[in-house]
Amino acid sequence: MIQLYLLLLLSCINLVVSKTHVFDWNIGYVDANPDGIYPRKMIGINGHWPNPTIRIKENDRIIVNAYNGLNDRNISIHFHGLLQRGFNGEDGPEMITQCPVAPNSTIKYDFEVSDQAGTYWYHSHSGAQYGDGLRGMIIIERENEPYKYDESFDISVNDHYHLETPEIMKNFLSRFNPTGAEPIPQNSLFNETKNVTISVEPNKSYLLRIVNMGLFVSQYLFVEDHTFVIVEADGVTVEPYEVDSIYITVGQRYVVLLKTKSNTDKNYRFANILDMEMLDFVPEDLQLVSTNYLVYNDDANLPKHLPYFDFENTVSKLKGFDDFYLKPLSHEKLLPEPDMTIEVNFTMDVLGNGVTYAMFNGKTYVPPKVPILYTVLSSGNNSNNDIIYGTNTNSFILQSNEIIEIILNNNDPGKHAFHLHGHNFQLISRSEGTDDEDDPIVFDPNNEKMINYPKYPLVRDTVEVKSNGYFVLRFKANNPGVWFFHCHVDWHLEQGLALVLIESPNEIQNTEISKNHKQICENNSVPYIGNAAANLNFFDLNGQNLQEPPLPDGFTLKGYIAMILCTIVALYGLWSIYNYGIEDVSKDTIVIERLYEIINANNE
Template sequence: MRNLFLITFFISLISLVSAETHTWYFKTGWVDANPDGQFDRKMIGFNDTWPLPTLRVKKGDRVNLYLINGFDDRNTSLHFHGMFQPGSSQMDGPEMITQCPIPPGETFLYNFTVGNQVGTYWYHSHTSGQYGDGMRGVFIIEDDDFPYEYDEEVVLTLGEHYHVYSDELQPAFLSRFNPTGAEPIPEALLFNETYNATWKVEPNKTYLLRIVNIGRFVSQYLWIEDHDFEIVEVDGIYVEKNTTDLLYITVAQRYSVLVHTKNSTDKNYAFMNRVDPDMLDVPGNLRENSTNTMEYDAGNAPVEENILEGDKNEQYFDDFYLKPLSKEKLLDDADYTITVDVQMDNLGDGVNYAFFNNLTFTPPRVPTLLTALSAGEHATNELVYGSNTNSFVLQKDDVVDIVLNNLDPGKHPFHLHGHVFQLIERHEAIDDDQDPVGYNSTDHAEWPEYPMIRDTVYVRPQSYIVMRFKADNPGVWFFHCHIEWHLDQGLAIQLIEDPMGIQNNETQQLTENHKQICEKGGIPWEGNAAGNSDNYLDLKSENLQHKRLPTGFTARGIIALVFSCVAGVLGLMAIAFYGMNDIADVEERVARDLDVDLDENSDEFVNEEISSSSIGNSSTNKH
């Protein structure tokens, strides 16, 4: 036993000695760009450069990232997607959840130690609209003991691109004039932040391809003509090898795959990415296929577009069947089950919102983590975190199930901060002409012995998923749809995990820099969701969602109402236009329509059947 202790001690000591500290200073700002080669616009870069750099660390390393808000008209923030942030929940990034937003001209220090994680991650702004405008990059935690052989590593990002800025797209999206909540359609798909890219390869090599969907909206299909992918990692979790010729990657998901090149260099091959067309509500200008080149020899003929035929796009590998290389078994039965129903609907302002259990996430006046730190014994009471925040308090080390019933006819990728989870059940899609199918605890599929583990999974239309994890990471963790439009609509809940453990951990206490950022932004760093620090159970003045529509109003009804109003306005405009213009021969036209004669020598009408006096008499009669 003593020898085991010594071995563990020396391994820990070696890790501490070998750990590095990475210090980065990044200033946000707008950078001239043309990602798809079709339209000049500015993207959000760091230090006057875009795309953003790929950051590399190793487990146990220290990160000091100084984010300088170079904007003069907006706040900002930064989230390290997929990283657990043990003991450093305040460095997780979502504004008004774990931190105050960073005001213009201010600097926030993201200061944390990389936990026991390896693999492919990414970082992005968690301030609405900013990562869609370019504030996103890849974050790699390197592993000296990578379990598979390869010759060279390559990073590949997927995404979509809008020519219009988020400042214009978002208010048009969250508008009563968009009552169905149709998402804005992008103009192009991006491949390593460009369009029609070229990947130069060498023959007879094995490449480790780290693939990250850094988009804000659409899932993408990915394939290489006459080549296969061997999946070896998803979302930072090593898996048993699985071979496929077609990947399906939702926003925020990551895949590491091995690609083996051919011995011959006599041909180049199409490397295709394609949008999932089922996610597009309305036709747009999006080029649905993007043809990139896997180039063996620049002298070869250019590649031709390689399109999926028939229902080939439905034959992608289902990540549900991935098995973790660690052989981690299904966790014990849940101690606590959170059941949430997903639905899109309109509120009294006519806007289409997204709901968990009839609540659309409405941000608190004090960031939730700051409430947990300041609420004392009340921190275990869900009430202090707000009535419109969908907050759930978790007990330390509980096994937790999230049962998510999707009542919506769309697909949704859901991401959990601070954890990975086991996906233990995912039901097939249900057609929108049928009723949604919800989870039934007494009648469900058999759960796998070694469930797939990751931090972002998708639910199919009108069906459900069941996720399981252990609450062993005290902090405040966001759970939300990673389609940014849906997060803007309010599709989120928050988990307050072991609040007393948060309070009692010295590394969780607010930094002085964090307090200053809150003060600069005029946001309290103590108090409940309403900003009340005198009485944590008094939620007067908390932020609330809009009131419900009167009974009977639906999205279709709103559409009808909107178009009726538009038609009415156009009709009035037409009347006004023609009413204010002279009409030639107006007397003759009226006389003809009324079947009367017009005396050429007078301006008076003469009617053979009804005299003017009889009209006058009839108008004074009482009936």
């Protein structure tokens, strides 16, 4: 009886202490020049860019009224890393938990942040749109921090493109890009700009909250002659781990402590470096190495900028670290053997339209015609049958409190950062990478070395798989909802590198779509009742969105590339024949005029 009274008392105290934060956002274009080289439009909030940081405390409530002031595209907002326990409909990804927000529409996100604190971020989940600027940090302050510090700084890093993402996409998802090579950024940013100075005082401890809000490239960060002590990864506190640099993929967050020196006679470089190994080629003008500064003394000179292009020598001096060996401060033990194992093999393949797509087990994710959460809510007893969610959504049904294991084999020479919505997971096994594309490292449950799982595995929500390698994740299905699992290298998500976890469909039935979210669907003429094909006969998938048909039998990627090269050579040959063959009659205007007449007649 006393225990019940205390629980009720604590609940009442929590209701009194917690606060509601209301944000009214008018999302629109802002003229900016983030890297100081190329002016362009960025997507800002209330006429400003960079966008504001959401700063709240544990168990607070967030209400975001987001008006789409962009006249040419939809928007959405995902609160990256927030588990949205009990608020699945506020998670944000288009056609997963909501409809896209049309121009001149306002969507209301309303949720409580329970049992979470740390460093997170928000970003558009409409295509690669957040690369155009719709992004910002979220800081949830703990009531009792497990570490002490004097001051804190929020730090974001990005890769940066001069063109807007819709224009980039036209060239990327094209038959003229048969290898699927990712767009190369034009620069990197540090706190949405370049050449940043951070003023510090001697003998102090600084807390740095670091987020990689980029679309593609992982980055290295270090401060000369200083070390970082990692105390948090993706919002999960970890045992202090000292490193001289960190490696952070897109979507990941780290919180580190930095102890300043006792003397103030000099200032130090704070470098952020694009991972060159992720790029198919490096343009001559791409500054891989960017230099910012930790300033002890305003009167002292800043050191020279590190060599812009000397990636290998700069990175070779860093000791670095492997996040696999970070341990949660909670000492959360390895979860028991899984009730369900999802094994996916990732490949890149060219389909019949000549475009390269990302595949899980031979299928590329294609959005359904009805958001998947809304299909769950409108399907009743049929919600446990995965067929109703479409044959191209890579959907898996999970049941309440099952232990889920995801095995991902990467049959691709690239590095990939995968993010899970709605859960933190344990990283229990991961291979090193290999350059041998013909012999990738595939997970083998009978290999003792591969199943030598740690007692206290790393817990986070975004993790990298190495080139031609694998990882194994494990989590408990204790958060009913529809959750996206996808590559956070956003170009790969645009190629279809995603799957969907439909967790506890029977329990999701208690969820209600708000009137506002229904109106958002109506404003964009998107149905919110029916199966993946928007049919009310839930087992009738006629009209569903499907991936492109395969290439003809025997037509391989190498063959496709060879055909393109041969076509180029043939066209060059025809041009040469024309150029030299017509030379003798080039002065004969009668002949030339006759040629033009023939060409025009054919065109007509």
